Amino acid sequence: MKPNNLINELSPYLQQHAFNPVDWYPWNDKAFQKAIDENKPIFLSIGYSTCHWCHVMEKESFEDEEIANILNKYFVSIKVDREERPDIDSIYMTTCQLTTGHGGWPLSIFLTPNKKPFFAGTYFPKENRYGRIGFKDLLLRIKEAWENNLTDIIKSSDDITNTLNQLFVKTETSPINERILDKAFKYFQTTFDNVHGGFGNAPKFPSPHNLIFLLSYWDNKTNSESLNMVLDTLEKMRLGGMYDQIGFGFHRYSTDEHWLVPHFEKMLYDQALLIIAYSFAFQITKKDFFKTTVYEIVEYLTLKMKNNDGAYFSAEDADSEGEEGKFYLWTYDELKNLLSDDEFLLASKFFNIKKDGNYFDEFSRTTIEKNILHQTYSFEEYSKLNNINLDQLKDKISSIRIKIYNQRKNRIHPFKDEKILTDWNSLLIASFSIAGRILQDDNLLDNAKKIIDFIENKMKSESGVLLHRYKNGKADINATLDDYAFYIWGLIEFYQSTFNFNIVDKISFYVDQSISKFYDEENGGFFLADKNSTDLIIKTKDMYDGAIPSGNSVMIYNLIKLNSILFQNKYNHIIEKTFNYFSNQLAQSPASSTFLLLSYMNYIFPKELVIIYKDEFELNEIKKTIFNNFLPLTTINAFHVNNKPDNFKSYELLNEKTTYFYCSNFNCKMPTNNFSEILSIDN
Template sequence: MPASSEGALHTNRLAAETSPYLLQHAHNPVDWYPWGAEALTRAREEAKPIFLSIGYAACHWCHVMERESFEDPATAEQLNRDFVPVKVDREERPDLDAVYMDAVQAMTGQGGWPMSVFLTPDGRPFYGGTYFPDERRHGMPSFREVLDAVQRAWTTDRAAVETAGDRLVEAIDASARAAAVNAESAPGPRDVSAWMLDPAAAELERGFDQANGGWGRAPKFPQSMAIEALLRHHVRSGDARSLAVARRSLDRMAAGGIHDHLGGGFARYATDPAWLVPHFEKMLYDNAQLARVYLHAWQLTGDPLYGDVTRTTLDYLRVNLTTPDGAFAASEDADTEGVEGATYVWRAAEIREVLEEDAPLFAAAHGVTDEGNWEGVTILQRVRSDGEIAGRFGLRPEEVATALAEARDRLLERRRGRPQPARDLKALAAWNGLAIAALAEAA
C-alpha cells in the first residue's frame, strides 16, 4: 500500500500498524515501511540503501523532524526515490533500537532520538545520526544534504560503503564479545558490594554537580538508579557523603522545572544544568523509578518533601497514565497541538486572574514573573521554602503550606481546561512492572 498521490492526505503502510508512534506517521508522504521482510526484500531487489528512522510517540524532536522533513513533499519524493524508508517505534522494538544505537554512538560519539541510520540492503549500518534539520544550522547539514551525500556515495562507491558497514559491524561485535567476557569474570552476587558498589559510590561522589545536584550539564537526566545506589551505600556503610549527594540531587530535582509542581510527575530530562527547562515529555519508566527512589529517601530520612513527591508522582501515574483497561500508558507527549510545553507554562497575568489575592504569595514561592523564565512565559519551579515565604508575608509556615496547596489545586483545575498532550497508550510489560513495584512498595 504505497503512499497515495491524490489529494492532500497520503496514506502509507504504517496505517496498518498498532503503535501510536507509527500511526503518527501513517499520513506522511514518505512511503514508510514498518521493519520487516517486505522492506528488506525490496531493498535487496532494487539494490537501494535503507533509511531507518527510530523514535517514540512522546519525542519532541521526532515531531520536529516529521514536520520539517517527513511532511515535506520534496523531501519525501527524494526519500521514496533513492531509499527504502523504514520507521521503528523504539518502545516496540528495543532490540533494534539497541543495535542501531550502538552503531550511531560508534560513528558519532553520541546518540538520541529521532535516530536516523542508513543501512545496506542487508541491514548493516554505514552512516547515521539523530535529528537533522531541514536547513543547515548550528554546524549540522540539512537532511536533504545528508540524503544527497549518502545517495552519491552509494551510487559512485558502493563497495567502500559496504566495506565501511562491514567494519562497523565487526567493531560492534568485538566490543560486545569483550563485554561478555568481562561479565563472565565478574564476582558473584555475594561479592558485588565490595567489588562494585564502593568504587561506584566513590565515582558518583566525585562526578557530582555540587551546585545543582545530579550529574553532567545538559541535557541533564534524573538518574534514579545512581541515587538509589548512593542511598543503599549509605545504609550499608554509613557514608554520610553518599547520603548528602543523594539528597542534594533529590532536593534540586524536586524544586526544578523538570518536576510538575501542579500535576505531579517528572519530565524526561532538563535542557539546562539547573533542572529549570524540561523536555516536557513524561515517561512511565522515569516516573516509576523516581517515585521509588523518593520513597526510599523518605523512609530513610523522614523528610516530608520526599513523602510529598512520592505521593504526587504516584498520583500522576494513577490519574494521567492509567489506561481504560487498567494498565499504565507508556508516556505523555512533550507537545500540545504542535507546541512544546504548551500545557504546562504560565503567564503571570493568568496566575493573577486565577489566584487573585493569593497570586503574590504563589509567585514568590514558584518564581513567577511578568518577564517569565523561558521564552516569555514561566515554567513553575520552587525558589523559596515555606519558611522563607512565611517571613516575607508575616505568616506561619503551616499557613503558607496550606495556601500554596490550595493555589496549586486552583491552577491545576485551570490547566485541565487547556488542550492536553497526547498519550501513548501502549502497555509495556517491563515499564508496567516498574510502576506496579513502586505502588506496591508505597502501599
C-alpha cells in the first residue's frame, strides 16, 4: 500500500489514515497552496484516534477507492487531529454548530482555498441512508457547485466567516450577580434524574465540573438538595456499565439514561476530573465508597496510561477488532466456563449477568447476547440485602474480578493513543494534588510532581514557552490557552497541597506569559490560540464548559486564586473585563459554564486563610486538620514563622502557638489558635 502525505506525522490519528487511498495532507501551507494553484475546494476532516464514528467513516469512505478517486480528482483533502489542534477544531466546530445546529466528530468541513468554510457536517455514510445524504452524493454535488456556482460559494464562505468573527468581538453585556448561581442550580434541579442520577435524558455525560460546582453551591448556600444530586449521580455512575467494573476507569459517556451502555472509549481528562469529584465526595461524606473509586481510577491510570517518565497517555479506543466494546463484553457462557460454580453464582447476581445478555444497543434498538458488567448495589447494600459478611464479600468479588481481568488480558486490546498532551496531563496534576491532600497520600502528590517535572523538562521550547504535544521523544505544536490555564491550575492545586511558596513564582511566570500570549486587551477574554499565530482565519474565545472546562473559565479561576495567594488585586482589571465580556452568554445559559460560575463564586465570596507555624511536624498536623474539611472557596497560605514572604512579614504567632488568620467575604477576623473557630465563622 502506498502511503500518503500523512506518513511522517506523529499524530496517532493521522497515522491511522496514512495508508488511505485518499491523498491526505496535514494542515500546512503546502496543502492550501495546492488548492490555490489548482483552484480546488478543500475537504477538511477533523477527528481523533479513539473516535468510533471516525473509524466508521474511514472504513466506509476513506478506504474506499471510489470515494478516494473523487476526492483526489476534485478536492484537496486535509486531516486534522482535534486533540493536537484544538484551535483549528474550535473554528470549524463553531461553524458546524452555527450552520447545522449540532456538532461532533468526525467533523466534515468544506473550505475555499483561503480556509473559509462554506459547508459543514459530521459523519456521512458512503451512500444515502440513516436519513443522511451519502458522502459520495455530497462530494459530487459540491464539485458541481464549485464548477457552476463558485460566486455563490465564495459569498457564502465570506458570510459565514464574517458571522464567526462577530461571535468573538465585543457584544452587548448583561448584569450578573449572585442570582446567576441560583439560576444555574435551578436548571440542574429541573433536569435531575431522580431515578438514575445525572441530568437530562440519554446520552448522559459525566461532566464532573458540573458536579464540582454543585458541591461548592451546597457549601455556600447550605443547600442539601444540591449535595444529594451530586452524591446520587456519582454513586449511579460508579455502579453502572459506564464504569469498567473489571479494569476500572470511566468510559466516555452513557448512551442510555441508566448509565448502563457506554460509549466505550476512555479519555484521560474524564479520569482526571472524576478523581476530583469523587475526592470531594469522600471529603464531605467520609464514605469509603468514594475513596475506593478514586484509588481504582488511579490504579487504572497507573497500569494502563502511565509512561515511564511519569506522564500519561491520552485515551483508549472504544473499538477492538473493528467492533465497539468487544474488549469489555462477556457472554453468559464465557463467564460460566471461566469461574467456579460458587463464583459464577455470586458474580451473576452482583454484576447482573444475564443468559440472553443485557447490552441494549441504542443504535440498532436490539439486545445483544453479551453482558456489560454493572452493579445494582454497592458492597455495603449488597451485604445487608443478602446477609453476607462485608469483608468476605469484598474478598470474593476481588478474586472474581482479578480472574476475569486476567482472562481479558488475553483479548486483543483497544488501540491506545500514546501521545502526551500538556493540557490533559495538567488536569491530572490538579486531580492528584487535590486527592493527595484529601486522602493524605504522599504517593498521589508525588504523581503530580512527576507530571510537573515532565512538563518542565520535556514540554517546553528552547525559549521557555510551553508546547502542546509530546510523542516519540519529541515535543512540538504551540501551546494553546488550555495548556497554560490547566497547567497553572495544576500548579495552584499542588501549592495548596504542599505550601511550597517557590511554586508561586512559577505560577506567576506562566500567568504573565498567558496574558501576553492570549489576553484580548481591547475586549477582555482570552483567545484559544496565540495572538501571534498566522495559520487561522479567526481567533476564537470560548467560555462553554463542555467535556472539560474552557480555558477562559480556568484562567479566570487562576487569576482569582493568585490574587488571594499574593494578597493583591493585581489581576482584577482582567478578571472584571473578562466576566463582562462573557456576561451576556453567562446570563443566558449559566449552567453551560459551571466552571466559570465556580470562578465567580470565588470572586464574590473570597475566603483567605494564612497559617503561621513553628515546625514541620506542626505543619503536617495542621494539614491533617484543614484537609479533612471541604473548603472550596478558601485559598490557603502556610508559612514558617521565620520564613515568610514580604507580603506576610507582619503575621506573627499568637501565644507562641500555631496561628490562623482568616478573612471571609472581604472581612478579616481576629487571629486565633483554634481552627474550629474558623470553621464556625461562616456556619
